[in-house]
Amino acid sequence: MNSNLKSEFSFDEEKHTIEIIREFDAKLEMVWEVWTKPEHLANWWGPPGLPITVEKYEFAPQGIFLYSASVQGQSSFGKFVYHRIIKQELLEYITSFSDENGQTIRAPFNEKFPLEIFNSVIFSEQNERTTIVLRGTPLNATEEELEFFSKMSGSIQQGFAGSCTQLENYLETLKKH
Amino acid sequence: MKARRDIFQAVADPTRRAIISLIALQAMTPNAIAEQFNTSRQAVSKHLQILTECELLTQKQQGREIYYQLEINKMKEIDQWLNQFRKIWEDRFNQIDDILLKLKNKTNE
Structure with missing residues (x-):
């Protein structure tokens, strides 16, 4: 990654909202395309080297983007349901885990993880660089889900991009063992 | 029954992270730990x-x-879990960077 590119992660405890700001070294038109064309999404939404399979793609308000990923030989599904779309300005969608029919399911890794996350991505361009501001917040979540989301996000924020604490250094040395 | 507390609460607090860092170096008495704060x-x-x-x-x-x-194995467990989430986004952005670079090269051809 180009270290000149802005990359920030923060969490608003009161609003239960994650905010990620990331700069890309490309024009808005191109970044928008990469976020909204299924052939591109397939190549970056999943883990490196494991492109996701686009099962269904309806890029319109209330439209669904259903994808599958094969993790250790097992297929899992996820989806976006698009909300507002303003070309090259704003993209809103709800993300969740899904079954093969597009029905929302609980996160496989933890039952307290919120069922649905509402995401808004704001795009802007300056000096031929594009900045996205992504905000994610649980939708219709219970107190317990909100609490879980906060703890998780708070912990991630502390470790994200750059803040090199003693603990992280220590963990690095552990990994080498 | 398992304690109500979970590990995210443990590592989200800056003082607790500092305590973990201290004890990671050597086992300490409560008094010796308290003196550091x-x-x-x-x-x-x-x-x-x-x-x-x-x-x-x-x-x-x-x-x-x-x-x-410090229970090192437990620490590794948390670290893996959190890193997964942090990494998911870092990986996505890096992959976007790669795609953008390829697209730019293509348009310049």
């Missing part, structure tokens, strides 16, 4: 209790003193 002994003791309930610290008796030591 400006907060009250009671406050530090509360943090130690939370970390113990989360199974991140264990106590061992040595002579007349109680020492706290």
Whole structure:
């Protein structure tokens, strides 16, 4: 990654909202395309080297983007349901885990993880660089889900991009063992 | 029944992270830990209790003193879990960078 590119992660405890700001070294038109064309999404939404399979793609308000990923030989599904779309300005969608029919399911890794996350991505361009501001917040979540989301996000924020604490250094040395 | 506390609560607090860092280097007595902080002994003791309930610290008796030591495996477990989430986004952005670079090269051809 180009270290000149802005990359920030923060969490608003009161609003239960994650905010990620990331700069890309490309024009808005191109970044928008990469976020909204299924052939591109397939190549970056999943883990490196494991492109996701686009099962269904309806890029319109209330439209669904259903994808599958094969993790250790097992297929899992996820989806976006698009909300507002303003070309090259704003993209809103709800993300969740899904079954093969597009029905929302609980996160496989933890039952307290919120069922649905509402995401808004704001795009802007300056000096031929594009900045996205992504905000994610649980939708219709219970107190317990909100609490879980906060703890998780708070912990991630502390470790994200750059803040090199003693603990992280220590963990690095552990990994080498 | 398992303690209500979970490991995210343990590592989300800056003082507790500092305590973990300290104990990672060597097992320490509660007094020695408390001396490192400006907060009250009671406050530090509360943090130690939370970390113990989360199974991140264990106590061992040595002579007349109680020492706290870090449970390294538990620590690795948390780290893997959080890193997964942090990494998911870092990986996505890096992949976007790659795609953008390819697209730019293509349009320049």
